[in-house]
Amino acid sequence: METKMIPFDEGPVLDTNTLMAALGISRKDANDILWNLFEKEYIDLIPVLDEEKLNLLKPKE
Template sequence: MMKMKLIAFAQEPILDTESLMAGLGISRKEANDLLWDLFEKEYIDLIPVLNEEKIKPFLANE
């Protein structure tokens, strides 16, 4: 029996400036313009996602 490696599956695709730049091969300005256009047409909501790993050092200092 042949072993197969599972492909990682993201539950929610990431749609941000960096992913658009990498996926479409466009500049940062073009990616941001595309995101704002999608927001203005109400296709996406531009609510940032909190990265808990990045805030852990700040929480430890409290």
């Protein structure tokens, strides 16, 4: 019997590239939408840090 991993999907990503692809708009228009949502406090533009990648940047003792 073969087992398969269940794919992990964090859900849709809202960023400049996904807006450009989904709506067929320019980079400027996509960024304007994101800034507008940020200013209305609908979204937070601060990215979530990837702890694993952050550990690679820390100086070694």
